[in-house]
Amino acid sequence: MKILAIETSCDETALALLHGSGSLAAPKFRVLKEAVASQIDMHREFGGVVPNIAKREHLKNLPLLMKKIFPASSNTEIEDVDFIAVTTGPGLEPALWTGITFAEELARKYKKPLIGANHLEGHLYSFLLSKDKVSFPAIALIVSGGHTLLLEVKNIKTWKKLGETRDDAVGEAYDKVARILGLPYPGGPEIEKLAKRGNGEAVAFPRPMLHQKNFDFSFSGLKTAVLYYVREKGQLSEKDKADIAASFASAAIEVIVKKTMRAARETGAKHILLSGGVAANTPLRSALNREGKKLGAKLVVSNKKYNTDNAVMIGAAAYMNKLRGKKFSKKKLRAEGQLGI
Numbered sequence: 001m002k003i004l005a006i007e008t009s010c011d012e013t014a015l016a017l018l019h020g021s022g023s024l025a026a027p028k029f030r031v032l033k034e035a036v037a038s039q040i041d042m043h044r045e046f047g048g049v050v051p052n053i054a055k056r057e058h059l060k061n062l063p064l065l066m067k068k069i070f071p072a073s074s075n076t077e078i079e080d081v082d083f084i085a086v087t088t089g090p091g092l093e094p095a096l097w098t099g100i101t102f103a104e105e106l107a108r109k110y111k112k113p114l115i116g117a118n119h120l121e122g123h124l125y126s127f128l129l130s131k132d133k134v135s136f137p138a139i140a141l142i143v144s145g146g147h148t149l150l151l152e153v154k155n156i157k158t159w160k161k162l163g164e165t166r167d168d169a170v171g172e173a174y175d176k177v178a179r180i181l182g183l184p185y186p187g188g189p190e191i192e193k194l195a196k197r198g199n200g201e202a203v204a205f206p207r208p209m210l211h212q213k214n215f216d217f218s219f220s221g222l223k224t225a226v227l228y229y230v231r232e233k234g235q236l237s238e239k240d241k242a243d244i245a246a247s248f249a250s251a252a253i254e255v256i257v258k259k260t261m262r263a264a265r266e267t268g269a270k271h272i273l274l275s276g277g278v279a280a281n282t283p284l285r286s287a288l289n290r291e292g293k294k295l296g297a298k299l300v301v302s303n304k305k306y307n308t309d310n311a312v313m314i315g316a317a318a319y320m321n322k323l324r325g326k327k328f329s330k331k332k333l334r335a336e337g338q339l340g341i
């Protein structure tokens with residue numbers, strides 16, 4: 001099946017044309033075309049994503065990306081599409097609706113079925129876009145600017161939520177700590193770079209919820225601890241900043257890795273499926289890889305472009321929905337407002 005997929009849940013406008021084949025138990029995907037317009041530069045001066053700016057940019061970018069996917073000369077290609085896939089949430093409400101309305105118009109114009117996909121299922125299914133063959137049970141760790149989620153994946157189509165963040169997502173905590181240290185948005189890569197020059201044991205920041213029996217996370221207290229430490233310290237040298245970044249990162253990574261390993265141990269996981277924008281973090285990947293090996297659970301991470309928000313993962317999740325017989329229904333839409341500033 002040829003799928004035209006649309007993603008506009010946050011600050012990336014993304015379109016993809018992909019081919020999905022195989023059964024629910026063994027789906028296969030081939031990417032035909034993909035295009036992403038990042039809005040990071042637009043939001044940078046605000047230190048985070050502004051929902052109405054995101055909406056305006058999606059409205060501007062969607063027709064431009066359509067031209068990239070379907071250049072005028074091959075307009076007939078859209079006739080070959082079997083269905084249109086669109087993210088239905090969670091995400092920033094004005095941003096989501098822009099993509100949904102655009103997808104509805106295309107579906108009407110070209111008389112194509114419309115299939116919705118949950119953004120988090122998109123992240124989860126990004127492992128289907130990697131070369132690794134995954135065995136189950138597995139643990140999925142979804143870490144982004146909006147989510148921090150641990151799932152027990154019993155098989156390719158069944159999973160259970162084990163835990164999630166009770167306040168800030170881990171990417172959000174990286175972004176906020178970066179702001180405290182005067183670094184630009186998005187803060188994750190900046191903190192990672194700065195932390196390399198610092199000592200992760202210089203400041204004993206808290207490890208929130210590490211010793212609680214559940215699989216939930218909390219990063220807001222950790223971010224506040226950084227804020228108080230910085231206020232107390234007053235003038236910061238470059239060395240101080242690097243030590244703070246490294247100490248914050250060690251605290252965040254320790255909690256994530258220990259909780260993920262406990263989940264893997266308790267469920268007998270054979271694989272750990274890491275996804276979301278924070279999956280780009282090298283110390284996090286190395287720690288999950290190293291600790292996972294000790295348990296016989298292999299780390300699987302897709303290509304970086306399928307971990308940041310993209311439409312290919314949405315096409316894959318929608319293909320799974322199609323095979324499950326899920327219909328697009330406006331009543332079930334989860335265009336929730338969240339994040340943003």
Ligand code: KG4
Pocket residue numbers: 010143144145146147170171172174175186187188189192276277278279280281282307308309
């Ligand atoms: O998945 P994503 O592109 O968008 C959301 O759905 O949120 O994730 C973006 C988040 C941002 O918070 C960004 O700071 C974080 O991922 N991030 C990182 C790194 N690269 C991106 N966090 C830590 N280390 C990184 N290298």
Ligand code: ZN
Pocket residue numbers: 119123144276277308309
């Ligand atoms: Zn995302």
